[in-house]
Amino acid sequence: MPATxxxxxNPNGIAHEPECSIAATLEAVGDRWTLLIxxxxxxxxxRFEALHRDLGIARxxxxxxxxxxxxxxxxxxxxxQDRPIRHEYRLTTKGADLSPALVALMHxxxxxxxxxxPPTLLIHDACGTPLDQAVSCPECNETVTPHHIRSRPGPxxxxxxxx
Amino acid sequence: MPATxxxxxNPNGIAHEPECSIAATLEAVGDRWTLLIxxxxxxxxxRFEALHRDLGIARxxxxxxxxxxxxxxxxxxxxxQDRPIRHEYRLTTKGADLSPALVALMHxxxxxxxxxxPPTLLIHDACGTPLDQAVSCPECNETVTPHHIRSRPGPxxxxxxxx
DNA sequence: GCAGTCCGTTGCAAAACGAAACGGACCCGG
DNA sequence: CCGGGTCCGTTTCGTTTTGCAACGGACTGC
Numbered sequence: 001m002p003a004t005x006x007x008x009x010n011p012n013g014i015a016h017e018p019e020c021s022i023a024a025t026l027e028a029v030g031d032r033w034t035l036l037i038x039x040x041x042x043x044x045x046x047r048f049e050a051l052h053r054d055l056g057i058a059r060x061x062x063x064x065x066x067x068x069x070x071x072x073x074x075x076x077x078x079x080x081q082d083r084p085i086r087h088e089y090r091l092t093t094k095g096a097d098l099s100p101a102l103v104a105l106m107h108x109x110x111x112x113x114x115x116x117x118p119p120t121l122l123i124h125d126a127c128g129t130p131l132d133q134a135v136s137c138p139e140c141n142e143t144v145t146p147h148h149i150r151s152r153p154g155p156x157x158x159x160x161x162x163x
Numbered sequence: 164m165p166a167t168x169x170x171x172x173n174p175n176g177i178a179h180e181p182e183c184s185i186a187a188t189l190e191a192v193g194d195r196w197t198l199l200i201x202x203x204x205x206x207x208x209x210r211f212e213a214l215h216r217d218l219g220i221a222r223x224x225x226x227x228x229x230x231x232x233x234x235x236x237x238x239x240x241x242x243x244q245d246r247p248i249r250h251e252y253r254l255t256t257k258g259a260d261l262s263p264a265l266v267a268l269m270h271x272x273x274x275x276x277x278x279x280x281p282p283t284l285l286i287h288d289a290c291g292t293p294l295d296q297a298v299s300c301p302e303c304n305e306t307v308t309p310h311h312i313r314s315r316p317g318p319x320x321x322x323x324x325x326x
Numbered sequence: 327g328c329a330g331t332c333c334g335t336t337g338c339a340a341a342a343c344g345a346a347a348c349g350g351a352c353c354c355g356g
Numbered sequence: 357c358c359g360g361g362t363c364c365g366t367t368t369c370g371t372t373t374t375g376c377a378a379c380g381g382a383c384t385g386c
Contacts, residue, residue: 019282021272022202022265028276030195032343039185043314048364058344063365084351086363094275099309101267102185103298108264109184110317112257113191117318119182122298125313129302135266135285139292146262150288151206154273155280195374211333221375226334247382249332 028072029098033057033065035105038091038098041075046088069095103133191235192261196220196228201258202265204238209251232258266296 029035036055045054052062066089069075074095077087103122110118122131134143192198199218208217215225229252232238237258240250266285273281285294297306 020202021269021277021282023199023272024276025268025272026195026198028272030193030198032189032193035189035193036186039183042309049362052364059346059365060367061343081352083353084363096309097274098271099312100296100298101264101271103312104264104267105188106184108261109186109188109191111260113187114184114317114319119184119317119319120314121317122312122314124300124303124307125311127300127302129300131298131307131312132301133263133296133298135263135294135296137287137290137292138295139290140287144287144294146205146259148288149262149266149285149294151283151285154277154282154284156277156282212331215333222334222377223336224374244383246384247332249383 025101028074029069031065033061034069035098035102037062037065037069038074038095039102041089041091041095042099042102046090047080047086048089051089074098100133103131107133188264191237192232194228196224197232198261198265198268200225200228200232201237201254201261204252204254204258205262205265209253210243210249211252214252237261263296266294270296 029038033055037051037057040051040054045051048062048066051057051066052059055062057065066075070077070089072094073092075089076092078090080086080088106120106122123129124131135145135149136143192201196218200214200220203214203217208214211225211229214220214229215222218225220228229238229240233240233252235257236255238252239255241253243249243251269283269285286292287294298308298312299306
């Protein structure tokens with residue numbers, strides 16, 4: 001039996017109730033473009049025009065997504081000139097905190113779709129070594145594979161549907 | 164400056180060319196429902212009717228997504244009865260390999276949207292300890308934060324646009 | 327036969343998306 | 357001052373994707 005990542009039966013409101021954190025996350029960033037926009041922000045592409053060019057996203061959608069991300073506190077608008085007052089978009093702590101998720105998505109793509117090897121390597125700035133990502137047990141000090149991951153209701157679970 | 168997760172300028176074909184593994188991954192599983200379906204598969208919900216009930220997804224979409232996932236080799240259809248021959252959907256290795264991504268997305272939701280604490284805890288089956296996930300450097304034997312992540316073109320990058 | 331289960335399809339309206347034109351605020355060279 | 361060029365949106369409109377709910381098929385069990 002594979003990893004049990006438990007969750008609930010309600011694909012709704014964003015911080016609307018504690019039900020499933022995966023659903024909550026996808027509510028915030030789980031549309032066709034948002035994670036790509038965030039990828040570009042990590043990558044150093046911060047301005048509207050540059051994002052538009054780089055992603056090929058429709059301008060109206062880009063406007064919408066950027067405002068939405070700002071509203072969610074994932075991104076903030078930093079003025080880089082006045083006069084035609086212009087802002088660039090930068091990750092907040094909350095946004096930067098999505099880094100592990102992007103890393104995980106990238107690793108999966110590397111593994112299953114990069115026939116000629118990864119198009120991009122993530123390396124340690126200090127030593128240049130390609131990085132790993134792993135789930136680990138702080139108690140046992142060992143890496144845990146999906147098969148050894150179990151789940152149980154946490155403190156935030158409402159007392160309903162034990163399923 | 165936050166983590167640099169570099170990527171390309173083309174949000175296209177799935178295994179269509181090596182450009183950006185994040186885009187490739189999102190091409191495969193980056194729509195509104197797919198990751199939630201996968202979450203349920205991890206969680207032990209394997210049948211059409213159960214997925215439909217649990218997720219509230221439209222039946223036509225569920226059909227479509229499951230077939231798509233099967234086509235991509237992320238899921239396979241296992242007969243569990245003949246006669247009205249019926250299949251259940253199970254993760255392949257490729258599908259199970261998305262575990263780290265789901266874990267990362269869940270952690271982020273836990274951190275930013277679970278006011279009363281995580282609705283679900285992932286624990287080590289051997290000892291019951293809540294698990295961590297981290298990016299680490301195999302050389303330095305230390306955890307690497309987003310700020311210390313750099314990126315560089317890997318072997319799979321086509322020789323174009325140095326940006 | 328008749329109800330119930332399970333999976334999937336169909337038809338249609340609503341929502342999201344994509345492309346491209348348009349508008350505003352500016353800078354610059356002539 | 358005028359005609360470009362840049363940068364950031366907004367608007368319009370046609371195409372896709374969703375969501376919803378009814379329907380159909382293949383059984384089982386009573």
